[in-house]
Structure formats: C-alpha cells, structure tokens
Amino acid sequence: MRLRNVKGSRETIAASEFTINEPNQFKGNWKKEVFGNENPIHIEIGMGKGKFIMELAAMNPDINYIGIEKYSSVLVRAIEKRKEQELSNVIFIRMDAENIEEVFEEQEVDQIYLNFSDPWPKDRHAKRRLTSKEFFSRYHHILKQDGLVMFKTDNKDLFDFSLEQIPLAGWKLEYHTYDLHHSEYVEGNVMTEYETKFVGEGKPICKLVAYR
Ligand code: SAM
Numbered sequence: 001m002r003l004r005n006v007k008g009s010r011e012t013i014a015a016s017e018f019t020i021n022e023p024n025q026f027k028g029n030w031k032k033e034v035f036g037n038e039n040p041i042h043i044e045i046g047m048g049k050g051k052f053i054m055e056l057a058a059m060n061p062d063i064n065y066i067g068i069e070k071y072s073s074v075l076v077r078a079i080e081k082r083k084e085q086e087l088s089n090v091i092f093i094r095m096d097a098e099n100i101e102e103v104f105e106e107q108e109v110d111q112i113y114l115n116f117s118d119p120w121p122k123d124r125h126a127k128r129r130l131t132s133k134e135f136f137s138r139y140h141h142i143l144k145q146d147g148l149v150m151f152k153t154d155n156k157d158l159f160d161f162s163l164e165q166i167p168l169a170g171w172k173l174e175y176h177t178y179d180l181h182h183s184e185y186v187e188g189n190v191m192t193e194y195e196t197k198f199v200g201e202g203k204p205i206c207k208l209v210a211y212r
Helices: 008-015 029-034 051-059 074-081 097-102 123-126 133-142 156-168 191-200
Strands: 041-043 064-069 088-095 109-115 141-155 170-175 206-211
Touching: 008 064, 008 074, 008 191, 029 064, 041 051, 041 123, 051 088, 051 109, 064 074, 074 088, 074 191, 097 206, 109 170, 133 141, 133 156, 156 170
Parallel strands: 041 064, 041 109, 064 088, 109 141
Antiparallel strands: 141 206, 170 206
C-alpha cells in the first residue's frame, strides 16, 4: 500500500500530536511516559491506514495501542482518520519494524498484530517478511512471555511460509485456519482495510496465532 509522493507527509507526521517522532527515547517507558497508565500494550506492525487498530482502540479503552507503519505517505492517511476520533489510547510510529528492538524493551509488548503483511515473494527477500524466523526472533525479545502474535493474510504462499517458520523460530501454533470467515475463529474478528476488500471479492482469509 505505498502511496507515492504525498506532498508534505513527513512534515504532517512530525507536527502531529498522534505520532511519536523519536520512539527510541521511550524504550522501557511507553506505558508510563506516553500513555500515563499501566495498561497492556498491543502493537500492529504495518498498520496501513489504521482502520483495524483504531477500531480495536475504541472497543478496548483499557489497552494501549501502537500502530507502526513504514511509509509516511500511508501514515498520513491514518492521521487524517485519527483526527475524527475521540481516542486517548492509540498512537502511531513511522518506522521500519526491522528496528523494533530499539524501540521496545524486553517483554514490554503484550500482543502483536500482523495484518496482510507484504509478501516479499522472491526467496532472497524472505528475511524481510514480517513472519520470517528473523522477525519472530525480534518479537521474542519485545513480547512478554505469554504474549501472542496474530497474523492474517489472503496470501496462501505467505501463510504456508509463516506456518513453517513458527517451529523453526522456536514458537508454537495456538491455532490456524485457511478460511477465517467460515471458521469458529471469526467471532469478534475486526476487519482491516485489506481484509474488507478481499472478503468483498470472495477471497478466503488465513489466520494464525503463535505463542512460545
Ligand atoms: N494492515 C493493513 C491492512 O490490513 O489493511 C495494511 C496492509 S498493507 C498490504 C501492508 C502495510 O505494511 C503497508 O502499509 C506497508 O507500508 C507496511 N509495512 C510493510 N513492511 C513494513 C515494515 N517492515 N515496517 C513497518 N511497516 C511495514
């Protein structure tokens, strides 16, 4: 979802009260210094325009949500939407999740959502996939011991790859489905932007939940 050259997007992000511009400085202190409470922290990596994370934030005021997005041109769309909402428990960071261990302390995060992550189809780019064993190793450090990684995608190849990576990374599968919307796990499901589009086209959605 790369929207190229949205004029002034970096400046908009820098000036926005809804983004954290130097996230490294809050490492270890997100709850107290950013949210002013001791509530759990849930993050979405690659949040796109933020529909999913803002809906969750509205439903769960006792959870702190942090949306992470690599591209300014996409994040500005989330900021626009955020301005229309009365929420005090969601903020955004523009960063590449490769550096996530610089931003969160060991076990600082309670849950990680990955939704419709970029597939990086070439083998030589496998390490860039957000469900590669390299990324699971990063999640291992920042996620508290009983924390979960929840992943949804329409891409079966990426999903099969992710299922293989989980044991290689030393993680376990709590459950998985190749057709979320016709499974028992659909209850309480919050749709993302991409999911809404794919479901509308009749595509099945895969979901897995991983733990250690
Ligand atoms: N999660 C949203 C949804 O389901 O509607 C957006 C899905 S979109 C296909 C994937 C998003 O992940 C893009 O906005 C992309 O810029 C972002 N992304 C990809 N790799 C990333 C990374 N390493 N760190 C942060 N964001 C990333």
